Amino acid sequence: MREKIRDVERLVHIRTSIQNIFSYLSGRDKPAMKADKMCYHAVVYNIMIIGEAANMFTKEFRDTHPETPWRDIVDMRNVLVHGYYVASPEFIWETYEKDLPPLLEQTERYIQELTP
Numbered sequence: 001m002r003e004k005i006r007d008v009e010r011l012v013h014i015r016t017s018i019q020n021i022f023s024y025l026s027g028r029d030k031p032a033m034k035a036d037k038m039c040y041h042a043v044v045y046n047i048m049i050i051g052e053a054a055n056m057f058t059k060e061f062r063d064t065h066p067e068t069p070w071r072d073i074v075d076m077r078n079v080l081v082h083g084y085y086v087a088s089p090e091f092i093w094e095t096y097e098k099d100l101p102p103l104l105e106q107t108e109r110y111i112q113e114l115t116p
Contacts, residue, residue, distance in 0.1 A: 007061045008114045010053040011107050017046040017053075018104045025096060034089040043092055044080055050103070051077020068106050 021043050025033060033040055054073040062070045076095065080087055 007057055008111060010056055011111045011114070013053045014050050015104065015107045015111065017049045018100050018107070020046045021096060021100060022104075030089060030093040033093065040089060040092070043096065044087065047092070047095060048077050048080050051075075051080070065106070065110060068103065073103075 024039050024042050024046075028036075028039070033043065051074050054070050055077065057070065062068075
C-alpha cells in the first residue's frame with residue numbers, strides 16, 4: 001500500500017540497502033565480487049530491495065522528486081527478479097559505481113527533508 005507516511009520508512013530501507021552494498025564491496029574489485037557468489041548475490045538482493053522500495057513510494061513523492069530516476073530503479077529491480085538471466089556482474093558493478101553514490105546522497109537529503 002502506498003501511504004505517504006511510509007515514504008520516509010522506504011527511504012530508510014533504500015539507505016540501509018545501499019550501505020549494506022558499500023559494506024559488502026568495501027576493499028573489493030569487480031573480479032573479487034564476481035568470484036564470491038555469496039557477496040554477489042547479497043549485492044543483487046539489496047539492489048532488488050532498493051527497487052521494491054522505490055516502487056512503493058507515493059506518486060506525490062516521486063512527482064516532487066523527479067531528479068531521481070525512479071522508473072529506472074524499479075526497472076532494474078524487475079530485470080533482476082524477472083530477467084535474472086540477463087543480469088551480469090558487470091551490470092551490477094556499474095550500478096554500484098555509478099548509480100548508488102548519487103542515490104545515497106539523494107536519499108539522505110530526502111530523509112532530512114521529510115523528517116520533522
